[in-house]
Amino acid sequence: MKNAFTRTKINDTIFNFFNGTFMLLLVVVMLYPFLNTVAISFNDGLDAIKGGIYLWPRVFSLQNYKAVFVGGTIFHAFFISVSRTVITTVINLFLTTMLSYTLSRKEFVLRRFITVVFVLTMYFNAGLIPTYMLYKALGLRNNFWVYIIPGMVYAFNMIVTRTYIKTLPESMVESARIDGASEYRIFLQIIFPLCKPILATVALFVAVFAWNQWFDTFIYCSSEQNLSTLQYELMKLLSSAQRANSNPSLVGAVGGANTASMITPISIRAAITVVAALPIIIVYPSLQKYFVVGLAVGSVKE
Amino acid sequence: MSSVNMVRQTIRRTRGLEAKPFWKTLTGQKQLIIMSVPILLYILLFSYVPTLGWVMAFQKFQPAKGFLNSAWVGLDNFKMLFADADFIRDFRNTICMSVINITLSFSSAIVLAILLNELRNIHLKRFVQTISYLPHFLSWVIVSALVVTTLSGDGIINDMLILLGIADEPILWLGKGEYFWGILGITNVWKEVGWNTIIYLAAMSAIDPALYEAAVMDGANRYQKIRYITLPGIKSTFVILLIMNIGWIMQAGFEPQYLLRNGMNIDYSETIELYVLRYGFQQSNFSLATAAGMFQSAINIFMLFVANFIASKVGDERLI
Numbered sequence: 001m002k003n004a005f006t007r008t009k010i011n012d013t014i015f016n017f018f019n020g021t022f023m024l025l026l027v028v029v030m031l032y033p034f035l036n037t038v039a040i041s042f043n044d045g046l047d048a049i050k051g052g053i054y055l056w057p058r059v060f061s062l063q064n065y066k067a068v069f070v071g072g073t074i075f076h077a078f079f080i081s082v083s084r085t086v087i088t089t090v091i092n093l094f095l096t097t098m099l100s101y102t103l104s105r106k107e108f109v110l111r112r113f114i115t116v117v118f119v120l121t122m123y124f125n126a127g128l129i130p131t132y133m134l135y136k137a138l139g140l141r142n143n144f145w146v147y148i149i150p151g152m153v154y155a156f157n158m159i160v161t162r163t164y165i166k167t168l169p170e171s172m173v174e175s176a177r178i179d180g181a182s183e184y185r186i187f188l189q190i191i192f193p194l195c196k197p198i199l200a201t202v203a204l205f206v207a208v209f210a211w212n213q214w215f216d217t218f219i220y221c222s223s224e225q226n227l228s229t230l231q232y233e234l235m236k237l238l239s240s241a242q243r244a245n246s247n248p249s250l251v252g253a254v255g256g257a258n259t260a261s262m263i264t265p266i267s268i269r270a271a272i273t274v275v276a277a278l279p280i281i282i283v284y285p286s287l288q289k290y291f292v293v294g295l296a297v298g299s300v301k302e
Numbered sequence: 303m304s305s306v307n308m309v310r311q312t313i314r315r316t317r318g319l320e321a322k323p324f325w326k327t328l329t330g331q332k333q334l335i336i337m338s339v340p341i342l343l344y345i346l347l348f349s350y351v352p353t354l355g356w357v358m359a360f361q362k363f364q365p366a367k368g369f370l371n372s373a374w375v376g377l378d379n380f381k382m383l384f385a386d387a388d389f390i391r392d393f394r395n396t397i398c399m400s401v402i403n404i405t406l407s408f409s410s411a412i413v414l415a416i417l418l419n420e421l422r423n424i425h426l427k428r429f430v431q432t433i434s435y436l437p438h439f440l441s442w443v444i445v446s447a448l449v450v451t452t453l454s455g456d457g458i459i460n461d462m463l464i465l466l467g468i469a470d471e472p473i474l475w476l477g478k479g480e481y482f483w484g485i486l487g488i489t490n491v492w493k494e495v496g497w498n499t500i501i502y503l504a505a506m507s508a509i510d511p512a513l514y515e516a517a518v519m520d521g522a523n524r525y526q527k528i529r530y531i532t533l534p535g536i537k538s539t540f541v542i543l544l545i546m547n548i549g550w551i552m553q554a555g556f557e558p559q560y561l562l563r564n565g566m567n568i569d570y571s572e573t574i575e576l577y578v579l580r581y582g583f584q585q586s587n588f589s590l591a592t593a594a595g596m597f598q599s600a601i602n603i604f605m606l607f608v609a610n611f612i613a614s615k616v617g618d619e620r621l622i
Contacts, residue, residue, distance in 0.1 A: 008523060012524065023426060029492070033451065036451065050456075051454075052461075098338075107331070108338075109324065110328075110335065123603070124603070127356075129358070131355075153344070184337070212441030273448070281436065288431075
C-alpha cells in the first residue's frame with residue numbers, strides 16, 4: 001500500500017518535470033521567431049544580409065525605424081491603418097450592441113427573422129468576383145470607405161453580445177419602460193453602459209481583424225498609394241522577397257540598389273513586422289480575461 | 303372538447319399570439335424597428351445581393367454586356383473546370399492541406415489543453431497561456447514574414463540542422479513543393495494552438511471535480527484519470543468543433559498560401575481560392591472563377607450536412 005503511494009508520487013514528480021520543461025520549450029518556440037525579427041530590425045541592413053543574427057543585433061542601428069517613420073509612404077500607411085481600425089471599431093461597437101439589444105427583446109416581432117438572416121451569413125459567402133462587382137458598382141474602389149462600410153456588423157459578435165444582454169436582469173428594462181423611457185434611451189443609458197465586459201471582447205476581435213487586413217487594400221485600393229495600409233506595405237515587401245527566393249540573382253540586385261541608404265529588404269521587413277505587431281502585443285494581454293469569457297459565452301450558444 | 307378549446311384560446315391570449323394583429327404589433331414596436339431594420343437592409347445588400355452574381359457561372363459573362371445580355375451556356379463552365387488540370391491540382395491541394403490542418407490542429411490543441419490542465423503551477427499556466435494566444439492575433443502577413451525569416455538559408459532551422467550534422471548545406475524549405483503542406487500545417491499549429499485550447503480548457507473546467515476524487519479513491523492514476531474522465535468530458539466539444547471544421551473543408555486558407563507561394567512550390571501551394579483570383583482578376587474570366595467559387599461553397603455545405611448526419615448517427619451530438 002505504502003509502496004504504491006510512493007510510486008505514484010515519484011511518477012507525478014517525473015510527469016510534472018517533463019510537463020514543465022515542455023511548456024518552457026513551447027514558450028521559446030512561440031517567442032523566438034519574433035525576438036529574432038526584433039533583433040534584425042535593430043541591426044544594420046547590410047550586415048543583416050550576412051545572417052547569423054539570433055537574439056541580439058550585431059551592428060546596432062536605428063536606420064530601419066527611421067526609414068519606416070520618416071520615409072513618408074510607410075508612415076502614411078501606418079496612419080491609414082490606425083484610422084480604419086479606430087473608425088471600424090467605434091462603428092462596430094455601437095451598431096452591434098444596438099442590433100443585439102433589439103434582438104434580445106422577446107416581444108420584438110422581427111426578432112427571429114433578423115437573427116436567421118444574420119446567422120446564415122456565417123455559413124455562406126457570395127465569392128470574390130460577385131462581391132468585387134458590387135463594391136465597384138457602389139463606387140468603393142480606390143475609396144477609403146471600402147475599409148469601413150463592408151465590415152460594420154459581424155454576425156458572430158452580434159450573437160455573443162445578444163447572449164450577454166440576455167443575462168442582464170429583465171426588470172431593469174421593464175422599470176425604465178414603466179417610467180416612460182423610450183427604447184433609444186433604455187439602450188443608450190442602461191444597456192450600453194452595462195455591456196462593457198462584452199464590448200471589450202468585441203472591440204478586441206474587430207480591432208485586430210481591421211488592423212490585420214491587407215486583402216481589401218490589395219483588391220480594391222492597390223492603385224492608390226494614398227490608401228495603402230501597413231499590412232499591405234509589409235505584404236508587398238514579403239512578395240518581392242518571395243520572388244527573389246525563386247530567383248536568387250534578384251537578391252543581389254535588390255540589395256545593391258539600396259546600398260547608399262544602408263537599408264535592405266530584410267531589415268526594413270523586420271522593422272515593419274515589429275511596428276505592425278507591436279500595437280497588438282501591447283493591447284491584448286490586458287483584455288485576455290475578457291475574451292476568454294466572451295469566447296466561452298459565444299460558443300455555448302453556438 | 304369545448305373546454306379543451308377554451309384552454310387553448312386562453313393560452314394563446316396570454317401568450318399574446320391572438321391578442322393583436324401582426325401589423326398593429328409592428329407599428330407598436332416602431333422604435334425597435336428603427337434601431338434594427340436599417341442594419342438588416344445593410345446586411346441584405348452586402349451579404350445577400352452579391353449572390354445574384356452566381357448567375358455568371360451559367361453564362362459566358364462579358365462585363366460590357368452585363369447579366370441580362372450575356373449568353374447562357376448551361377453547365378459549360380463547370381465542364382471546363384473539371385477538364386482543367388490546374389483546377390484538379392488545386393482541388394487536390396485544397397483537400398490535402400485542409401485534412402492536414404484539421405488533423406494537426408485538433409490533435410495539438412487537445413494535447414496542449416490536457417498538459418495545461420495537468421499543470422499545478424498556476425503562474426506558469428497563465429504565462430504559457432498568454433504567450434501561446436499571442437500568434438493568433440498576428441496577421442498572416444506578419445506570420446509569413448516570420449516563417450520566411452526562420453526558414454531562410456541563414457535562419458535558425460537551417461543553422462541548427464547544420465550544427466547537428468543532419469544537413470550539409472542550407473535547405474531551401476520554401477523552394478521545394480513537397481515540403482509546402484508540412485510547413486503550412488506546422489505554421490498553422492504554431493499560430494492557432496494556444497487559441498484552440500481555450501474552448502477545451504473551458505470544457506475541462508466544467509467537469510465535476512467529484513469525478514476525479516472518486517477516481518483517486520478507486521486507485522486511478524493520472525493517465526487513467528485523463529483517459530476515463532478528462533477525454534470523455536471534452537468529447538461533445540470535440541465533435542461539435544469537428545463538424546464545424548469539416549464544413550469548412552474546402553477553405554484550406556488563402557492568405558498563407560498566397561504569401562508563401564513562389565514559382566518553385568506552386569504545384570503544391572495553389573488552392574481553389576488562388577485559382578479564383580488568378581482566373582477572375584488576372585485573366586478576367588469571371589464566369590469560370592465564379593463557377594469554381596460556387597463549387598467550393600457547394601462542397602462545404604454538403605460536407606457540413608454529411609458530418610452532422612454521421613455525428614448524429616454515431617453519438618447524440620449534432621450542430622444543426
